[in-house]
Amino acid sequence: MKNIALTLLIFLPACTQSSKEDLQFQSRDTHQLARKIGEHVADKIDRIESLALTFEKPMKSVLLDSVISLRKDFDHWESTVPYAADSVLQRIPGLTPEADLIIQSNLRDRVIQLNIRAQKILDKLRDEDKYEPSRRKTTAPGHIA
Numbered sequence: 001m002k003n004i005a006l007t008l009l010i011f012l013p014a015c016t017q018s019s020k021e022d023l024q025f026q027s028r029d030t031h032q033l034a035r036k037i038g039e040h041v042a043d044k045i046d047r048i049e050s051l052a053l054t055f056e057k058p059m060k061s062v063l064l065d066s067v068i069s070l071r072k073d074f075d076h077w078e079s080t081v082p083y084a085a086d087s088v089l090q091r092i093p094g095l096t097p098e099a100d101l102i103i104q105s106n107l108r109d110r111v112i113q114l115n116i117r118a119q120k121i122l123d124k125l126r127d128e129d130k131y132e133p134s135r136r137k138t139t140a141p142g143h144i145a
Helices: 002-052 059-084 097-131
Strands: none
Touching (some): 002 097
């Protein structure tokens, strides 16, 4: 029994350190994934805005309102990301690796939701264009809209 207690005393701190490093690695990985998804969301918002300009009113107004809403939510998300960056543990005393991972996971989940919203709009635009191309602006050859 004494040997088991001694063995636990030796290996427990090593396991705790390994677990802490594992959580920090997961946290950094989750943070980097969220940033990458954020880049895709920004591209999709720009694409939606470009496509919106090719439609006639009222579709154009609806799409531009969607862009404004998405961009506002994305800007808010983006403004929170630096506060939960890779070195968050040095900046917030007492923040555990578990709490950091929760923060990173929350940021990732929020940007995934933004990505889904943007993709749904793009899918709807693709369907609109396929089934109702007349909603697009049309110009005579040689004229610029």
